[in-house]
Amino acid sequence: MMKPYQHLLDTEFLSKEEMQGLLNRARFFEEHHEENAKTFQNRFVANLFFEPSTRTRFSFEVAEKRLGLNILNFSEEVSSTTKGETMYDTVKLLSSIGVEAVVMRHRNEKCIAELAKQDTGCTLINAGAGSWAHPTQALLDLYTIWQQFGEVSGLRVAIIGDLKHSRVVRSNIWALQKFGAEVVVSGPPMMRDAEIEKHVRYVEFEEAIRSSDVVMLLRVQLERHEQSLFEGAEAYLQSYGMTQSHFDQMQPHAILMHPAPMNRGVEIADEVVEHPRSKIFTQMHNGVWIRMAVLERAYLERGGH
Amino acid sequence: MMKPYQHLLDTEFLSKEEMQGLLNRARFFEEHHEENAKTFQNRFVANLFFEPSTRTRFSFEVAEKRLGLNILNFSEEVSSTTKGETMYDTVKLLSSIGVEAVVMRHRNEKCIAELAKQDTGCTLINAGAGSWAHPTQALLDLYTIWQQFGEVSGLRVAIIGDLKHSRVVRSNIWALQKFGAEVVVSGPPMMRDAEIEKHVRYVEFEEAIRSSDVVMLLRVQLERHEQSLFEGAEAYLQSYGMTQSHFDQMQPHAILMHPAPMNRGVEIADEVVEHPRSKIFTQMHNGVWIRMAVLERAYLERGGH
Amino acid sequence: MMKPYQHLLDTEFLSKEEMQGLLNRARFFEEHHEENAKTFQNRFVANLFFEPSTRTRFSFEVAEKRLGLNILNFSEEVSSTTKGETMYDTVKLLSSIGVEAVVMRHRNEKCIAELAKQDTGCTLINAGAGSWAHPTQALLDLYTIWQQFGEVSGLRVAIIGDLKHSRVVRSNIWALQKFGAEVVVSGPPMMRDAEIEKHVRYVEFEEAIRSSDVVMLLRVQLERHEQSLFEGAEAYLQSYGMTQSHFDQMQPHAILMHPAPMNRGVEIADEVVEHPRSKIFTQMHNGVWIRMAVLERAYLERGGH
Numbered sequence: 054m055m056k057p058y059q060h061l062l063d064t065e066f067l068s069k070e071e072m073q074g075l076l077n078r079a080r081f082f083e084e085h086h087e088e089n090a091k092t093f094q095n096r097f098v099a100n101l102f103f104e105p106s107t108r109t110r111f112s113f114e115v116a117e118k119r120l121g122l123n124i125l126n127f128s129e130e131v132s133s134t135t136k137g138e139t140m141y142d143t144v145k146l147l148s149s150i151g152v153e154a155v156v157m158r159h160r161n162e163k164c165i166a167e168l169a170k171q172d173t174g175c176t177l178i179n180a181g182a183g184s185w186a187h188p189t190q191a192l193l194d195l196y197t198i199w200q201q202f203g204e205v206s207g208l209r210v211a212i213i214g215d216l217k218h219s220r221v222v223r224s225n226i227w228a229l230q231k232f233g234a235e236v237v238v239s240g241p242p243m244m245r246d247a248e249i250e251k252h253v254r255y256v257e258f259e260e261a262i263r264s265s266d267v268v269m270l271l272r273v274q275l276e277r278h279e280q281s282l283f284e285g286a287e288a289y290l291q292s293y294g295m296t297q298s299h300f301d302q303m304q305p306h307a308i309l310m311h312p313a314p315m316n317r318g319v320e321i322a323d324e325v326v327e328h329p330r331s332k333i334f335t336q337m338h339n340g341v342w343i344r345m346a347v348l349e350r351a352y353l354e355r356g357g358h
Numbered sequence: 359m360m361k362p363y364q365h366l367l368d369t370e371f372l373s374k375e376e377m378q379g380l381l382n383r384a385r386f387f388e389e390h391h392e393e394n395a396k397t398f399q400n401r402f403v404a405n406l407f408f409e410p411s412t413r414t415r416f417s418f419e420v421a422e423k424r425l426g427l428n429i430l431n432f433s434e435e436v437s438s439t440t441k442g443e444t445m446y447d448t449v450k451l452l453s454s455i456g457v458e459a460v461v462m463r464h465r466n467e468k469c470i471a472e473l474a475k476q477d478t479g480c481t482l483i484n485a486g487a488g489s490w491a492h493p494t495q496a497l498l499d500l501y502t503i504w505q506q507f508g509e510v511s512g513l514r515v516a517i518i519g520d521l522k523h524s525r526v527v528r529s530n531i532w533a534l535q536k537f538g539a540e541v542v543v544s545g546p547p548m549m550r551d552a553e554i555e556k557h558v559r560y561v562e563f564e565e566a567i568r569s570s571d572v573v574m575l576l577r578v579q580l581e582r583h584e585q586s587l588f589e590g591a592e593a594y595l596q597s598y599g600m601t602q603s604h605f606d607q608m609q610p611h612a613i614l615m616h617p618a619p620m621n622r623g624v625e626i627a628d629e630v631v632e633h634p635r636s637k638i639f640t641q642m643h644n645g646v647w648i649r650m651a652v653l654e655r656a657y658l659e660r661g662g663h
Numbered sequence: 664m665m666k667p668y669q670h671l672l673d674t675e676f677l678s679k680e681e682m683q684g685l686l687n688r689a690r691f692f693e694e695h696h697e698e699n700a701k702t703f704q705n706r707f708v709a710n711l712f713f714e715p716s717t718r719t720r721f722s723f724e725v726a727e728k729r730l731g732l733n734i735l736n737f738s739e740e741v742s743s744t745t746k747g748e749t750m751y752d753t754v755k756l757l758s759s760i761g762v763e764a765v766v767m768r769h770r771n772e773k774c775i776a777e778l779a780k781q782d783t784g785c786t787l788i789n790a791g792a793g794s795w796a797h798p799t800q801a802l803l804d805l806y807t808i809w810q811q812f813g814e815v816s817g818l819r820v821a822i823i824g825d826l827k828h829s830r831v832v833r834s835n836i837w838a839l840q841k842f843g844a845e846v847v848v849s850g851p852p853m854m855r856d857a858e859i860e861k862h863v864r865y866v867e868f869e870e871a872i873r874s875s876d877v878v879m880l881l882r883v884q885l886e887r888h889e890q891s892l893f894e895g896a897e898a899y900l901q902s903y904g905m906t907q908s909h910f911d912q913m914q915p916h917a918i919l920m921h922p923a924p925m926n927r928g929v930e931i932a933d934e935v936v937e938h939p940r941s942k943i944f945t946q947m948h949n950g951v952w953i954r955m956a957v958l959e960r961a962y963l964e965r966g967g968h
Contacts, residue, residue: 111430115455118428123728138924149947150725314443337454420760423733619748642759
C-alpha cells in the first residue's frame with residue numbers, strides 16, 4: 054500500500070499554517086519569476102479537464118511550464134472515458150506511465166473526493182469540482198488580498214451574487230475565516246444559499262458594498278435562473294451588479310475582485326473592470342504563482358527524483 | 359497605458375523594408391536550422407485557433423518550439439468563450455498570466471483588427487482572418503519566390519481561382535506589389551472580385567498561365583458555389599485547373615504554387631503536384647522560417663527578459 | 664526519391680532479432696529512467712490520432728518527452744482533414760515542416776499500410792489500425808512476459824475474449840510465435856475468428872485458464888454483439904470472464920494480462936484486477952519503455968542531426 058499523498062481537495066482541509074506556507078512560496082515565485090528554475094524537469098503532470106476551461110487550465114499550464122514539468126493534457130472530447138473506463142483506472146494508468154500529480158476539473162462535485170479515498174498513486178489537485186470547491190481560486194484570492202493589505206485578519210470581505218451555483222464561495226469562506234477575516238454574503242434572495250448562511254452572515258447589498266474592505270463579485274449564471282426574476286441582465290446590474298455608482302459607494306481603500314470569466318453588463322459594468330482598485334486581472338496574474346506553490350508542494354512532498 | 363505593440367495584421371501595413379528584414383531573418387533561420395538557438399526559453403506564446411487548421415497551426419508550433427517558446431494551445435472546442443467572455447478579456451487574461459504574443463485565426467475577418475485597437479498587453483499575429491488577410495502565408499510565398507528567382511521585382515505573378523473567398527489574395531497583392539512584381543488575377547467569372555480588380559488586372563486563364571513567372575493557384579471552395587456553374591470538379595479542372603497540359607503551357611522557367619490544402623482533381627491534377635517546378639511543399643517548408651522571423655520580431659520588439 | 668524508412672506497421676514484419684533488440688533497449692530505458700537523456704531535442708514527432716485514445720496517446724507522449732522530442736498533437740476534431748485533404752498530403756506536409764516520425768492511430772485498418780507504400784518522408788509508427796494490428800501493444804506484452812519469466816520460448820499464452828474485433832490478437836500471435844511461445848485462443852463461439860484459427864489452436868475456456876502460463880484477456884465490445892447471446896455483462900463474466908474463482912484455477916505461477924481499457928464486471932472482476940499476479944498496470948508501465956525503444960529505432964535509422 055502506497056502512502057496517501059497530500060491531495061489538494063479544498064481549503065477546508067488546509068490549516069492556516071499550510072496556507073501561509075503556500076502564500077510565502079507564491080510570493081517567492083512572483084519575485085523570482087525571471088529566473089525560471091525549472092526544478093522538476095524529469096517529472097510528469099496531467100491536466101484532466103472534464104469541463105471546458107480556459108483560464109484555469111492555462112494558468113496551471115503556465116505554472117507547470119515555469120516549474121519545468123512535463124505536461125499531458127486531457128480533455129473529455131478526446132479521451133477513452135467514452136470507452137467506459139472508471140476514473141480510478143484512468144488515473145492509475147497515468148500513475149503507471151509516470152505521472153505523479155493530476156490537476157482535475159469535473160462537473161461532478163464528488164468525483165475528486167471519491168477518487169482521493171483510493172490509492173491511485175497520484176497526488177490530486179482540485180481545479181474546480183462542480184459547485185463544491187475551487188481551492189486554488191480561493192488561495193489566489195487570499196494572496197491578492199494579503200498582497201494588497203499586508204494582512205488578512207480583521208478585514209471584512211463581501212461575496213456578492215450567485216451564491217447557490219458558485220464553486221468559489223465555500224473555498225473562499227474557509228480560507229478567509231482561518232485567516233481571521235469577517236466574510237459576509239449578499240445577492241438577490243433567489244440566489245441565497247441556506248447552507249452557506251450557517252457559516253457567514255447575509256447582509257443587504259448596500260451594506261455589503263459600503264462596509265467592506267474587499268468586494269468580491271461572483272459570476273451570474275443567468276441561464277440557470279428564472280428570467281422573470283430580473284427581466285434580464287440590465288435589471289441585475291442595477292440591483293446587484295457593480296456599476297460606477299455602486300463602486301463610488303465603496304470605501305476609498307476598498308478593492309473589487311471577480312474570479313472571472315466576467316459577464317460584462319450583468320454583474321459588472323464595463324467602466325469599473327479596469328479601475329485601479331479593481332484587482333481582477335491581478336487575480337489572474339497571481340494565479341500562476343499560487344499554482345506553482347501548490348504544484349511544488351505536491352512534488353516536494355512525494356520526494357525527490 | 360502600455361505601449362502599442364507591433365502587431366502583424368496584414369502585409370498591407372508592412373513596408374518593403376520591414377518585409378525584407380523578415381525575409382533575411384527567415385533565410386538565416388533556414389541556414390542555421392540545425393543549431394536550434396531556443397532564444398526565448400522563458401517566454402510564452404498562445405495559439406488561439408477559432409477555426410480548424412492543421413498546417414498553419416503546426417507550422418507556427420514548429421517555429422515556436424525552434425525558438426524555445428512555451429506554448430499554450432487553444433481551440434474553440436475546449437475554451438471558455440462558450441461562457442460568453444469577450445475576446446478582449448480572453449487575451450487580457452493571457453497577458454496577465456505571462457503570454458506576450460497571441461497567434462490568432464478567426465472566421466470573423468474583423469476580429470483581430472478590432473482587438474488590435476485595444477490595449478490587451480499582447481502582440482497579435484494574424485494566422486488567418488476570415489477572407490480578409492493571411493499575412494504569414496503571403497510572406498512565405500514571397501520568400502519562396504525570392505529564393506527561387508533571386509529577386510521579386512519585375513516578375514509577373516498570376517493568382518488564379520476562387521478570388522472571392524480567399525484570404526490569401528489580398529495579402530499577396532500588397533506584398534508582391536511593394537516588391538515591384540506585377541500581379542494579375544484570373545479564374546471563372548463567378549469567382550471574380552471587383553474590389554480586388556481595383557488593384558490588379560484580370561486576364562484570361564490562358565494568358566495568365568502562358569505569360570507569368572509564377573502561377574499561384576487558390577483553393578476552390580466548391581461547396582460555396584452553384585454546382586451548375588461547373589458541373590463539378592472535373593469541369594473546373596479542365597477550364598481553370600492546373601492539368602498537365604496547362605502546366606506544359608507555362609514558361610519553361612515558371613513555377614507553380616498553392617497555399618494548400620489542395621483539392622486534387624479540382625484546381626490541381628495529381629500529376630503536377632510534385633513536379634520539380636511545383637513549389638507547393640517548399641512553401642510549407644518555408645513557412646517555418648518565416649514564422650520564426652515573425653515571432654522573433656514580436657519578442658525582440660517587446661524587449662528582453 | 665527518398666530512402667524508404669523502416670516503418671513499424673506490425674510485428675508480422677519484424678524478425679525475432681529486431682524485436683529482441685527493442686526489448687533490450689526497453690530494459691535499458693527502464694533501468695536508466697531517472698537519467699532522462701533527452702537525446703533527440705532538436706527533432707520533431709507528430710501524433711496523429713484519428714480515433715479517441717487516452718492510454719496509447721499518453722504512453723507515446725511520455726516516451727517522446729523522455730527522449731526530448733518536440734511533439735505536435737493532432738486529433739481529428741481540430742484538423743484540416745475536414746477540408747478534404749488526402750492523408751498523403753497531410754503527412755507530406757508534416758515532413759515538409761520538419762516532422763520525421765508520425766505515430767498514427769486510425770479506424771481504417773488499411774490506412775497506414777497504404778500510406779507506407781508512398782514516399783511521405785516520414786517514418787510511420789502504427790499506434791492501432793482498425794482491428795488489424797497494434798504492434799506496440801504486442802511488444803509491451805512481450806516485454807512484460809519476458810521480464811516475468813526470463814524467457815518466452817516454451818510458454819503457453821492463452822488469449823481470451825473478443826477475438827473478432829481485437830486489434831491486439833494478431834500482433835501478439837506473430838510476436839509470441841517468433842519467440843517460441845505456444846499461443847492458444849478461447850472465448851465464446853460467436854466471437855471466434857476463422858482467420859485467426861488458421862494460425863493458433865482454439866481451446867475451451869477452462870482448458871485455456873488451467874493450462875497456460877499467461878492468460879491474456881481481451882476487451883469485450885458488448886455493443887457490437889447481439890445482446891441475446893449473453894444477456895449482458897454478468898453472463899459473460901461468469902462464462903468467459905476472469906472471476907476470482909476462475910483466477911483460482913490458473914496455475915500458481917501463471918500471470919494475468921489485459922491490454923486495457925478494462926470493462927470491470929464484464930471480462931474481468933474487480934477483485935482480481937490488482938492481484939499480485941495481475942500485470943495489467945505493469946503492462947501500461949512497460950509501454951513507455953517499449954515506445955521509447957520504437958521511437959529511438961526510427962530516429963537512429965534516419966541518421967543523426
